[in-house]
Amino acid sequence: xxxxxxKQIIEDDWILLGDGHTIPxxxxxxxxxxHWNGEKDLLQQRAGKTAxxxxxxxxxxxxxxxxxxxxIAIDFPKFSDGRGFSHxxxxxxxxxYKGELRAVGNVLRDQLFYMYRCGIDSYALQDGKxxxxxxxxxxxxxxxxxxxxxDPRPLYRRVAR
Amino acid sequence: MYQYDIHxxxxxxxxxxxxxxxxxxxxxxxxxxxxxxxxxxxxxxYMQLHAYMLRVAVPYxxxxxxxIRMLAHIARTYDKGYAHLTxxxxxxxxxxxxxxxxxxxxxxxxxxMQAIQTxxxxxxxxxxxxxxxxxxxxxxDPRPYCELIRQWSTFHPEFAFLPRKFKIAVTGTPDHDRxxxxxxxxxVRIVQNEQGEKGFQIWVGGGLGRTPFIASxxxxxxxxxxxxxxxxxILRVYNLHGRRDNKYRAxxxxxxxxxxxxxxxxxxxxxxxxxxxxxxxxxREEIQRIAEQFTPPAYEALEPLDLKLxxxxxxxxRAYARWxxxxxxxxxxxxxSIVVLSIKQKDIPPGDLSDTQMDAIADIADKFSLGHxxxxxxxxxxxxxxxxxxxxxxxxxxxxxxxxxxNFGLLTDIICCPGLDFCDLANARSIPIALKISKKFDDIDYxxxxxxxxxxxxxxxxxxxxxxIGNIGILGIDKxxxxxxxxxxxxxxxxxxxxxxxxxxxxxxxxVVGAVETIVKQYLSIRVSDDETFLQCxxxxxxxxxxxxxxxGH
Amino acid sequence: xxxxxxTRSCKMARMAQPKGTHFVVSAxxxxxxxxxxxxxxxxxxxxxxxxxxxxxxxxxxxxxSLARGQERLICDPHAxxxxxxxxxxxPISVREKVRALGPTTPLRRPD
Numbered sequence: 001x002x003x004x005x006x007k008q009i010i011e012d013d014w015i016l017l018g019d020g021h022t023i024p025x026x027x028x029x030x031x032x033x034x035h036w037n038g039e040k041d042l043l044q045q046r047a048g049k050t051a052x053x054x055x056x057x058x059x060x061x062x063x064x065x066x067x068x069x070x071x072i073a074i075d076f077p078k079f080s081d082g083r084g085f086s087h088x089x090x091x092x093x094x095x096x097y098k099g100e101l102r103a104v105g106n107v108l109r110d111q112l113f114y115m116y117r118c119g120i121d122s123y124a125l126q127d128g129k130x131x132x133x134x135x136x137x138x139x140x141x142x143x144x145x146x147x148x149x150x151d152p153r154p155l156y157r158r159v160a161r
Numbered sequence: 162m163y164q165y166d167i168h169x170x171x172x173x174x175x176x177x178x179x180x181x182x183x184x185x186x187x188x189x190x191x192x193x194x195x196x197x198x199x200x201x202x203x204x205x206x207y208m209q210l211h212a213y214m215l216r217v218a219v220p221y222x223x224x225x226x227x228x229i230r231m232l233a234h235i236a237r238t239y240d241k242g243y244a245h246l247t248x249x250x251x252x253x254x255x256x257x258x259x260x261x262x263x264x265x266x267x268x269x270x271x272x273x274m275q276a277i278q279t280x281x282x283x284x285x286x287x288x289x290x291x292x293x294x295x296x297x298x299x300x301x302d303p304r305p306y307c308e309l310i311r312q313w314s315t316f317h318p319e320f321a322f323l324p325r326k327f328k329i330a331v332t333g334t335p336d337h338d339r340x341x342x343x344x345x346x347x348x349v350r351i352v353q354n355e356q357g358e359k360g361f362q363i364w365v366g367g368g369l370g371r372t373p374f375i376a377s378x379x380x381x382x383x384x385x386x387x388x389x390x391x392x393x394x395i396l397r398v399y400n401l402h403g404r405r406d407n408k409y410r411a412x413x414x415x416x417x418x419x420x421x422x423x424x425x426x427x428x429x430x431x432x433x434x435x436x437x438x439x440x441x442x443x444x445r446e447e448i449q450r451i452a453e454q455f456t457p458p459a460y461e462a463l464e465p466l467d468l469k470l471x472x473x474x475x476x477x478x479r480a481y482a483r484w485x486x487x488x489x490x491x492x493x494x495x496x497x498s499i500v501v502l503s504i505k506q507k508d509i510p511p512g513d514l515s516d517t518q519m520d521a522i523a524d525i526a527d528k529f530s531l532g533h534x535x536x537x538x539x540x541x542x543x544x545x546x547x548x549x550x551x552x553x554x555x556x557x558x559x560x561x562x563x564x565x566x567x568n569f570g571l572l573t574d575i576i577c578c579p580g581l582d583f584c585d586l587a588n589a590r591s592i593p594i595a596l597k598i599s600k601k602f603d604d605i606d607y608x609x610x611x612x613x614x615x616x617x618x619x620x621x622x623x624x625x626x627x628x629x630i631g632n633i634g635i636l637g638i639d640k641x642x643x644x645x646x647x648x649x650x651x652x653x654x655x656x657x658x659x660x661x662x663x664x665x666x667x668x669x670x671x672x673v674v675g676a677v678e679t680i681v682k683q684y685l686s687i688r689v690s691d692d693e694t695f696l697q698c699x700x701x702x703x704x705x706x707x708x709x710x711x712x713x714g715h
Numbered sequence: 716x717x718x719x720x721x722t723r724s725c726k727m728a729r730m731a732q733p734k735g736t737h738f739v740v741s742a743x744x745x746x747x748x749x750x751x752x753x754x755x756x757x758x759x760x761x762x763x764x765x766x767x768x769x770x771x772x773x774x775x776x777x778x779x780s781l782a783r784g785q786e787r788l789i790c791d792p793h794a795x796x797x798x799x800x801x802x803x804x805x806p807i808s809v810r811e812k813v814r815a816l817g818p819t820t821p822l823r824r825p826d
Contacts, residue, residue: 079199080282082322086400089319094435110183110200117318130191140179143171145312147440148319154389155312156447157440161166188745194790208790210814213748243823258747508821515824563824581810582818590813592820644809 002131003102004112005122007138009131016053016073016104016124024048030073030104037064044068053104056083060091069099074120076105085118092119092149109134113141119149162225162533163308163454165273172315173270176277180204181263188259203321204266205279209585212256216279217269221289221307221331222250222536222543226523229534231272233519235265244519246504246512248576248627249328250288250536251279255583277315282323284314284396288330290339291537294455295545297493301351301359303333303340305452306388309443310349313389320396324403325411327396328368336656341538343367343376343658344630346413347395352382360384365395365425366417369624373660374414379426385448387433390441394433398425458531458546463496466549481556483567483605489552498549500530502542502559503566503574505599510592511577512540521562529555538627539576539615541569572614572681573599576627580620580637581644587620589637589644590670594618597674602681611681614695617652630654632696633677634661646673650680650707651699662704665712676711683710735796735807737768738775741814742782742789750814751789752804753778759789763815768797768804 001014016030023029026047036043036052043050051071052063063072072091074084084103091097102122103115112123112134125131147154155161165173180200187197201207205216217232224232232252236244239261245253257265269275278285287310294302310329314320320327331349332340342348348364361383367376383391399413402420417425468489472482490499502522505511514522522542526534529551530544537543542564547555559565568574575598578584580591595618602608617631621638628634630652638645645667652661668676681695687706688698699707740753744761751759752766757778760766769775775794782792795811797804806812813819 080322081405082282082320083401083405085319085322086397108196111321114316114318114321133191136182140182141172141175141316143168143175144318145172145315146317153440154447155168156444156450159168161168161447161450188787190787194745194786208743208748210810211749211817241822260746506824509824510820513823515826517826518824581813582820587810589809590819592818596820639809642808 001102001104001124003122003124004131004134007135009135014051014071014073014102030071033058033063036069037062040065040068054084054087056081056087060087060095060097066091066095066097071100071102072097073102073104073124076103076107076111079106079108079111085114088115088118088120089149093152109137112137117144117148117150162223163220163304163451169312170270170273173273173275173277174267176204176275176316177263177266177270180266184259184263199281202281203278203283204262205276206257206259206262207280207585209255209583210581211583213259213262214583215254215257215262215265215276216247217252217254217274217276218279218286219251219274219536220286220311221293221304222291222538223304224526224534224536226526226532226534228272228274229519229523229526231268231274233516233523235268236516236519239265243513243515245510245579246514246536246540246542248538248540248578248625249286250291250538251286252536253579255579280326281321282325282327283321284317284323284327284329286328287311287314288328288340288345288538290332290334291535291541291543292339292490292499292545293333293535294457295492295494295497295499296334296339297491298335298337299333299493300335300353301333302452302455303331303349303351304455305448306349306351306361307331308451308454309389309448310392313392317396320400323396323400324405325408327399327413329392338655341627341630341654343656344369344373344627344654345376346399347392348376349388354382358384361388361391363391363395365429366414366422368412368414369627369629370412371409371622372414373624373629374418375658375660376414377417377422379422379429386443386445387437389443390437390439391429391433393441394429394436397432398428402428457494460494460497460546461548463494463548463550465495468498468549468552471549471552475553480560480565480567480605481553483609484556484565485552487567487571487609488565488569492546494546496549498547498552500544500547500552500555501537501569502534502544502564503568504541504564505566505568505574506563507599507603508596510579510582511575511595514542518562518564521558522564525555525558539574541574567605568608570613570615571608572602572611572616573608574615575599576615576617576631578619578626580618580626584620584625586623587637588622588639589620589646591618591620591626591635591637594635594637594646594670594673598677601674601678610691611685612691612694614681615652615654616677627654628652629660630658631661632699633680635673635677638667640667643669645669648673648676648680648711650704651696653696664704664708679710680707683707735798737770737797737799737804738772738794739763739766739768739797739804739806740775740778740782740792740794741766741811742792745786745788745790748790753782757781763806764803766804768799769794 053073363380364376577595581587618635619626634649649661755767
């Protein structure tokens with residue numbers, strides 16, 4: 001998957017598998033939540049890592065054995081569907097998830113900074129979008145007011161005001 | 162008034178720069194209109210019938226004279242020489258071009274203003290009582306809490322793509338709520354518990370539009386330090402569980418209604434329990450820092466003035482006497498008054514101010530009101546700190562500017578949305594009807610005799626004119642492709658909240674004004690005394706006498 | 716005269732409305748938001764009187780599709796119903812009438 005990660009554009013070998021696809025015996029795959037929950041032992045017997053994609057209408061608390069997952073993809077099915085931001089924060093703050101959070105789906109450059117603040121590490125923009133230009137999104141604001149994952153302190157606890 | 166520090170200033174400047182980049186990418190074709198639209202909405206830029214419309218944020222309605230002058234400058238330089246006051250204490254421009262909007266945002270930033278989150282499915286302007294800080298019946302000034310909420314909600318990364326827009330209002334009075342908190346997504350009321358501690362009563366799920374709702378109390382007493390964490394919990398529950406399948410069922414009022422208040426409250430309290438002791442908990446220092454910027458100004462030690470006596474000694478100018486009675490309100494500081502400027506001028510859309518009027522108001526604010534004015538949600542302007550001894554001189558100056566109409570709270574103090582003359586969403590024009598009503602009732606003696614009566618008018622069901630909560634509400638509808646007007650009676654926007662009931666079949670533009678007149682005449686003929694207001698009369702007698710007067714015997 | 720409006724017969728009411736004989740393709744000017752109307756040659760005019768009324772639905776849809784590729788010039792292309800009077804399109808709806816003529820109220824207090 002081509003993603004922005006750590007303010008760089010990289011290609012890694014995670015593959016997002018839609019439902020109904022045959023599971024390859026090797027390779028790093030991202031499967032749906034119910035598939036993981038139902039088949040995690042089997043899946044982990046494969047050569048290759050398995051990760052989970054959380055739908056916007058699904059819940060982080062429903063992910064079984066969260067700490068076995070190196071990566072969780074958070075789906076943004078429409079850019080107007082903002083549930084993924086809450087899912088990311090809850091995974092970080094409530095469940096202490098330490099692995100990689102990746103935004104997939106309809107990911108807009110102008111949401112990247114908010115995603116970053118909610119604890120998302122990597123961003124799969126759609127094909128054809130300007131990845132290079134999107135890097136600028138992280139530097140458009142160097143002051144933020146409220147507590148979030150990137151800094152759990154509101155502004156007045158970070159600086160003298 | 163809150164003064165930006167370097168951090169606040171940097172945020173608005175970076176935002177203006179970001180939007181400039183977004184406009185450039187739109188104009189070059191790098192991003193499509195459908196990608197650009199949510200971005201321009203989050204900067205308050207709509208496309209309407211004739212032009213773009215820019216909604217400038219005025220946090221809790223408060224403006225200083227430098228800001229008023231800048232609003233005048235923007236009207237003159239980038240628009241058609243006027244601006245419009247909105248029903249959420251903001252200011253709108255109807256004619257900016259896309260290329261000019263980044264310049265407008267930079268100009269606004271230079272006077273500590275912005276257009277952030279005034280549209281889109283995010284947290285909007287936090288509104289309040291237009292008499293905040295100076296009203297004698299206030300328990301505590303709500304504005305510092307509004308400012309805290311503003312900062313917390315500005316670019317909140319988790320809540321930028323909510324199911325729908327989100328509106329918060331804060332009031333500081335135990336009763337006579339002037340911020341309509343019962344009709345907001347979240348209403349916050351400053352209260353005091355039995356131990357004498359101050360805190361907040363939290364209301365959730367009010368709103369107008371297609372499905373009007375009066376909010377429910379979800380928390381009777383919230384200690385002050387938990388304000389932001391509690392709001393965060395509510396917003397998270399809404400973000401996760403608000404409906405996203407149907408735009409017309411997506412507000413939090415629907416969620417509260419569908420889950421029921423008990424279940425909704427439990428969901429919020431469960432979420433809140435896990436975050437209440439996080440860094441969201443407010444410190445005394447932070448509240449103090451903000452509250453210090455709202456401390457009362459250095460008032461002069463003045464004797465209280467008997468305004469009626471003062472009016473008499475001025476040779477009994479009846480216009481002045483009327484103005485004192487209707488538009489001048491008691492101030493908590495002896496010798497001072499609160500003055501309401503009626504921005505309901507003859508033949509001009511309600512709430513519209515010309516650039517020359519705005520420049521003059523800036524000078525008036527400096528000379529008479531310690532440099533401040535407040536936009537009200539009834540589309541008027543308040544001068545909060547006027548020395549009572551200055552009232553005669555102020556009246557003269559306001560009269561010369563057509564800003565001294567003594568009709569505050571009376572029938573011709575109409576709340577009216579822009580309607581089909583401007584707005585893309587409207588079904589019918591609203592402004593011409595409001596102007597016809599004002600013309601019909603322009604006799605001030607008659608108006609005073611009628612007494613307090615709120616008319617609120619919307620050009621469509623989105624209810625930006627708050628028609629559900631007017632004593633007389635008027636809703637513009639589309640009937641066979643023609644404009645028609647539905648009347649409702651009995652709405653109230655304060656403590657004794659009620660939603661108006663439709664009286665009967667709709668009227669057209671030639672008959673609706675006569676219908677209003679018939680209703681008023683009926684009220685005058687059946688009221689038990691001159692002191693019984695229209696609303697009191699309606700609540701006593703019900704719809705029947707009015708319905709009869711309107712529809713039968715014709 | 717009082718007009719009776721029944722919410723339930725909304726659909727019937729709309730069917731009773733004269734549908735118009737033609738369409739005009741319209742959009743908003745990207746720079747100013749002003750209404751623009753399409754002429755026969757596919758270019759845009761700000762004057763409704765210069766717009767070309769079309770009576771063919773397929774042609775209308777094709778022109779709207781064409782317009783969608785012109786986002787640097789215009790936004791939100793759509794069509795509305797008109798009748799034709801002396802070659803000039805006359806909108807059916809109040810909305811498009813107001814859009815073509817401008818606000819029906821004075822804009823600004825005369826100084």
